[in-house]
Amino acid sequence: MRWGKRSGRLQCAGLLLAAASLIVSNCHAANSGTSFPIIDRVPRILILYPYDERLVATTVAGEALRSHLLEATDGKVDLFSEFLDLSRFPEGDHVARMGQYLAEKYAARRPDVVVALGRESASFISANRSAIAPTAKIVAAGFGNSSAEKINLPHDVIGAFTTFDILKTAEMARNLQPNARHLYIIGGSSDFDRGWLATARADLGEFSQSYKTTYLEDLTIEEFIERASHVPYDSIILALTVFKDRAGRNFIPREAVRQIAATASAPVYGPYQTYIDHGVVGGNTVMFETLGRTVGNLVIDAIAGKPVADVNASQTFIVDARQLRRWGLPEKDLPPGTVQMYKQKGFWEEHWLAATGVLAVVFMQAGVIATLLLERRRRRDAERRCRLHLLEVVHLNQSATAGALSSSIAHELNQPLSAIRNNAEAAFELLRSETPNLELIRQILQDIQEDDQRAGDIIGRMRGLLKKRSEIDWQEFDLNDVMSSAIRIIHGEAERRGITLKAAEPTAELRVRADKVHVQQVVLNLATNAMDAMLDVGSPRRTLTFATGLANEKAALCVTDTGNGIPEERLPRIFDPFYTTKQAGTGLGLSIARAIVETYGGTISASNRSEGGAIFRVVLPLARREENV
Numbered sequence: 080m081r082w083g084k085r086s087g088r089l090q091c092a093g094l095l096l097a098a099a100s101l102i103v104s105n106c107h108a109a110n111s112g113t114s115f116p117i118i119d120r121v122p123r124i125l126i127l128y129p130y131d132e133r134l135v136a137t138t139v140a141g142e143a144l145r146s147h148l149l150e151a152t153d154g155k156v157d158l159f160s161e162f163l164d165l166s167r168f169p170e171g172d173h174v175a176r177m178g179q180y181l182a183e184k185y186a187a188r189r190p191d192v193v194v195a196l197g198r199e200s201a202s203f204i205s206a207n208r209s210a211i212a213p214t215a216k217i218v219a220a221g222f223g224n225s226s227a228e229k230i231n232l233p234h235d236v237i238g239a240f241t242t243f244d245i246l247k248t249a250e251m252a253r254n255l256q257p258n259a260r261h262l263y264i265i266g267g268s269s270d271f272d273r274g275w276l277a278t279a280r281a282d283l284g285e286f287s288q289s290y291k292t293t294y295l296e297d298l299t300i301e302e303f304i305e306r307a308s309h310v311p312y313d314s315i316i317l318a319l320t321v322f323k324d325r326a327g328r329n330f331i332p333r334e335a336v337r338q339i340a341a342t343a344s345a346p347v348y349g350p351y352q353t354y355i356d357h358g359v360v361g362g363n364t365v366m367f368e369t370l371g372r373t374v375g376n377l378v379i380d381a382i383a384g385k386p387v388a389d390v391n392a393s394q395t396f397i398v399d400a401r402q403l404r405r406w407g408l409p410e411k412d413l414p415p416g417t418v419q420m421y422k423q424k425g426f427w428e429e430h431w432l433a434a435t436g437v438l439a440v441v442f443m444q445a446g447v448i449a450t451l452l453l454e455r456r457r458r459r460d461a462e463r464r465c466r467l468h469l470l471e472v473v474h475l476n477q478s479a480t481a482g483a484l485s486s487s488i489a490h491e492l493n494q495p496l497s498a499i500r501n502n503a504e505a506a507f508e509l510l511r512s513e514t515p516n517l518e519l520i521r522q523i524l525q526d527i528q529e530d531d532q533r534a535g536d537i538i539g540r541m542r543g544l545l546k547k548r549s550e551i552d553w554q555e556f557d558l559n560d561v562m563s564s565a566i567r568i569i570h571g572e573a574e575r576r577g578i579t580l581k582a583a584e585p586t587a588e589l590r591v592r593a594d595k596v597h598v599q600q601v602v603l604n605l606a607t608n609a610m611d612a613m614l615d616v617g618s619p620r621r622t623l624t625f626a627t628g629l630a631n632e633k634a635a636l637c638v639t640d641t642g643n644g645i646p647e648e649r650l651p652r653i654f655d656p657f658y659t660t661k662q663a664g665t666g667l668g669l670s671i672a673r674a675i676v677e678t679y680g681g682t683i684s685a686s687n688r689s690e691g692g693a694i695f696r697v698v699l700p701l702a703r704r705e706e707n708v
Contacts, residue, residue: 122382123157124148125190125212127204129197130166133331135353136367137196140221143371144194144378151379159190165199166269166322167329178207190215192378198222202230216381220374220392237381238389239374243350245275245317246282247363251396251417252315252348253286255360255408261314262290263307265339267321267330268297275319283317290315300324300335307343314345318359333357346406352397355420360408361398369393466551469674473597474547476671480603481545484572491571492537495530502527540568543596551594551678555702558589558598558634562625565602569610577618578610583626589634592702593679601675601683604668605638605695612642612693633681634701639694644687653685672697 126144128137141160148156163177190212195201201219208217219232220239227238253259264283266276276296283292295306300321307316321335333353340347340358349359352366370392380387396414400422403410410419427434481488506523509515566580573580591598606623613621624639645653656670669685676683681699688694 121155123190125159126194127200128162129199139367140371143368147372147375182210192216195219198226241365241392254412259315262292263316265295266319269323299326307339316347318349360402365392495534498530555592559585578621581624590702591699597675601672604672609640636697641692
């Protein structure tokens, strides 16, 4: 196959060809408007390959054509392929034998459409059409308009023309290598190779004036390799085709180019898609898959009886991204729309779905964590506010308790103060005597000191009861001490009401960890409630009993009265806020007691005794101690 005229002549003839093509196309369309009959059988398509199966360009185009036809017809088509092998057997005898052979082979199954891939195939079928496929529609593909004119194709042959523009490939190389000063053009020794070299000389005439240009031709493959490996680094190498070298050895062009590019000291460019992945940077080309589909569309229309006309397969720029990296050529200088083969995707391009999923999960987790942290902070703030409110309520309850016990406390405080006064007066009188009894005076002073201490203790207990806290005063103490302190505080009030106080002798130390004043307030609340519950019973029966002990490895304190007990229907609600059975009660004492006990991890309960009266039971966790203590 030979390629077109010189570029200048092609450009001048372009308009004439376009006009001629339009006229011819109209003629073709008119001729093709008559469908050929295909009755009771599937269409037969014969694909003619000019060389053998090793020529990748026609093989790729042919396979794309076959796939497209099978897909478009749902497999209802007979496809035949013939490799003419005209590169290794260009002799006329071989061509004649092939014509005779195919005429006999397809005598019983004449093709309806013959697709001739390449100029040689088109020439062959034009010469042997009457013998092989006299009624078939001929579709020629894979060469340019100028070649079609040279081989003088019949007017009813439909063309899927392709143009391999070496100038566009050279311009792409110039954009990628603006500092290049040398231009090397490689071509083989076959007729086809020489045709390509002639086209290059014509098309690159003006372009090559900017470079020191050298044509590497009529060389053996070894000489091609050796010359390419020693070109200056600032060189552009354009590889055309090497079907045959000077020694007469035949090559598949891309294999010859691969050997040359493997050791070349400058980037190599080429006009064929099949050169990609064989050491070539890239070039302007026609995608053979696109050519195959274009021819397929013509064939489909032809067998459907639709009008068909000549078409031109689209061109595109294509590069090997690995070669760009190898030579350090910038992607930004590629022509717009360039197809990059073997381009490694970035992490985001390759894993965007997984990355998006991971980021979404991370953001969701972060959102959940932030929400939980915010909720935790809110909870802590709420707990802090609740604790402050509890402390305020407890303090108010302490003040109320102090007020309720004030008369008895005043009465209790009055006793040591009166004793102090009486003892002081007695001591004064003894000192006025002529012989004062000093021993008696010493005992009186000691009594005064003890009464003062007792009064100070009463005032200290009152001060502790009325002390306001902004934070819980955590401390470890014996629950028995709290019980004793509470008994001392209510002793006067109990005596005033005719109530007998009893306290069981502690059997063991019961150390708990809490605010001591708060626990004391719980005991006082239970004690004052118990004393109020015994107002309606006779004085001899009024007994308030305190007892402590261990219960399931916890500290327990029980306050028992001898009143009338709690109605069973009210027992479940007696710890509810504002629930009271007293006419003047607020309903807060027991609810505050429960809140205090639960703050320190304890429980409080109430029940009736079988012999009468009620019993309140407070249970607190024991303070933890080191095992070795």
